[in-house]
Amino acid sequence: MAHRYWRRRALNDHSLRTYDSILGLLSNVDNPTPLVRITHVTPFEHTQVYAKLEWYNPFGAVKDRVAFNMVNDAEESAAIGESQELVEPTSGNTGLGLAMIANARGYSLTTPVSNQIPLEKRTMLRFFGADVLELDDDLCPAPGAPEGAIATALEIGARPEFHMLNQYTNRSNPDAHYKTTGPEIWRQTRGAVTHFVAGLGTCGTITGVSRYLREQNPDVNVVGVHPNEGHDIPGVRSIRQLPQTEFFSPDEYDGLVEIQNSEAFELCLRLNREESITAGPSSGMALAGAFKQIPDEPGNLVVVIFPDSIFKYASSVVKHLAGLGSAPAPVKGKQEVLLDGMVENVRANTDLTVATDTAHALWQADRPFVLDVRNEDGFAKSHVVGATNVPLHDLATRASELPDDKDAPVLTICERGNISLPAVLFLTSLGYKDVRSINGGTLAWRELGFPTESS
């Protein structure tokens, strides 16, 4: 009997948790992500708070819904040809979901990402098979950054062999939540939900869910939560960065709350230790927003989106452990610590760096050798006139392209003045005697109106 069942039926049965394909596990109203009551860390006596645990999606985050819907819609509308490659700028989770959906559907994926997203995410994107382009950008890609992840993706997406999904403008992003997350919440709360709370990144979640819930009950209260400027919570945007996404509609929210980085990480830690819920930093932020904004009244039933779990944030969390009263774990090897120390010393040593205007004066007077250590794409778009490009990671193998005269002055430069610092150390170790890194990098050079060229 059992054998026949296995042979005959297409197996997508949520009651048996048996599936034809991993994509069958994507959540929907028949297979919702869990809703779990917050009991220990809540300050409320009457208001009930439930967390929607989005890492129960097959690739670990709320973005799996969006990645799937964007690819599906693009296939259905024939916007994407079979042989095309996908390209998408991402702060990590959309890329991780897309990489796996691309694998399942036979596409390849290129992801321009900020070099500030956690190492775990960049590593796993590569492990899943994506072509990862690491760029100097804000933690959440900034559309205005000329060499950032979004600009790079737009440029690659314009080539005929590529298709860019663009979660920042693609209606399939909020629609994914309108079709799945919203109906799940309505059904799981039996229509009793009174408040919906979400952290704001692309604003796809808040837009799609609130639209669905308010169609069922126009009185559902919607609260958006964002971090302070200078935060380090991947996936969400500060109030300055939010208008850069098309779906940010503050007039439609009943509340907009700012949460400090430290508050978010503190609540994230408490969720893990006191609730045994393995929530990530943006979950802590959204919950802190709910606690701040929503009154404690009988009948309130709050649903807060918990976008992903803590496991991919070890390298972010380690920076906060000491501040949270725990001993930081040594995540770096001794050599890395030594190298970091050397870079810090270079930064502090004014003889090894040079202000942008001083560098410009030197450049005008003597045309010293300017070594640009960014990747080829960044260099090609705009660089100091006459600069030579050897990416930092190629310096050891391409040292022959450096000046023969080790007494000659050399100025190193990158996008912002960060990775040009280890280049100073490297050249000094080769015996160059007059090497300095240009503070503020190509960005500051351009902003001051100094001459650049493209190639």
Ligand SMILES: Cc1ncc(COP(=O)(O)O)c(C=O)c1O
């Ligand atoms: C960890 C995390 N939290 C929150 C969000 C915000 O969700 P949305 O982009 O739908 O606003 C994201 C989106 O990337 C995310 O990755």
